[in-house]
Amino acid sequence: MHPRLLKTFLAVARSRNITRAAEMVHLAQSSVSDQVQSLEAELGAVLFTRSKSGLELTPAGLALRPIAEELLRLDGEARAAVQAASGQTSGVLTIGALETIASARLAPWLPGFQASHPDIAVRMKVTDSGTLLRQLEDGDIDVAFCFNRRDVPNGGADQRFARQTIAAEPLVLIAAPGQNLVPCDLAALAAKRFVATEPGCIYRHMFDTAFAEAGIGASGFAAEVGSIGAIARLVAAGAGLGLVPRLAVSDAVQRGELIELPWPGRAQVAPLTMIWRRRRVQPPALRHLLAAARDTLAPPHSGTGSGSESANRSKALFPNNSGKAVVS
Template sequence: MHPRLLKTFLAVARTRNVTRAAAEVNLAQSSVSDQIQALEAELGNSLFTRSRQGLELTPAGEALKPYAEELLVLTGEAQAAVDATTGKTAGRLAIGALETIASARLPAWLADFRAAHSGIDIRLRIAGSGELLRRLGDGEIDVAFCFDRPGASEPEERFARRTVAAAPLVLIAPPGENRANFDLAELAEKRFV
């Protein structure tokens, strides 16, 4: 079983949809379907069935899933071990970011990172905060850059958090309506902010 096929299998299992899985693994939908068919042929079993909710894992697919996850981890570890013998840092880093952070902050940071670690393959995903945290929790990305919302909720204990930058927010409103003591509900009712 080629790791590429297992990665595609896990993307389909996670998204339960060929189109979304194709976007996740950067392939055409037809390539995702071909890879799933190749894996099913190799294993001699169907891995998915169609339902109203999307694609569902068959018992064979459920049995394969934990092994596929472990095999991909082992593949990454094996590559890292081989790369370590050359003294060169290599690997993959999947980064998720809000669009504003990706366009304003990441270019300089990634250029510096790339200069120091040229052997690291960087993948960037743009999404909203909720989607970024879901992807981080599911292991689809290694790090997420998003805005901290103090007091919004307790931080999730399973994630390590670090503030890497801070920027002031400025309210721009029509003359006479730019007082500093607006609350967010009151601001939401304004015609122009």
């Protein structure tokens, strides 16, 4: 069974749709159908059946799926082992990230990494945190950069994945210029109108946690929108206040489009984390990228906090973090 056929089979199994599977593996729909038929002919069994909700795995397909996943994992490890043994460092890496991390952290950082490693080609996919984890699980990306949830130990870590927190990004309270609001306590602040992302988003979780830790719930929202960029624009227009990672709005604050207000409670930070799949042997290209990200991809000291204050916030949040990534 050729790995290419197994990858296509898994794409169809996960998407339950030939069109979506073709997009996932970058093939024409006819090629996806041909590859599935070739695999069925090789195995002598029908792998899919049609239903009203899409393509369903047959008993034979269900039996093949976990084995196909394991075979592709072993194929990747075999290639990585050969590359490591022969001293090869070249390769193609696909990284995934939240939009704010991609634009504010990865975009300025990647050119330097690629200049230092010209034999490593890097692609980037930008999406939400839930999709990032699915893409990592499916092998569509090699590493994900996102914000970790602090209410779940180890971010609810799947043992198939390794995680490393590389920075503690401050959350900041933002408002439109001209608003002379100086909140005296969290209770008074919670009574104000906010612009936030929708429930289920990692940014909304950060917002809710900031008040929940003090036993307070925000009273209402001026708007719930799907992106940090939209929040910044609505806040700048005077729709309400916002609580967002500083990296998402630092440029707008510097341009005077937004102002940063003091947060009356305990300083809030968002753990910026990279996640990758555990392997017995990591591809050399990925190992280089992980090491470079650990050592150099850190937020610059900005805003009202000094470098020592930022370090103290990081130590308070991650007291056992040695700063060294364990590449598993």
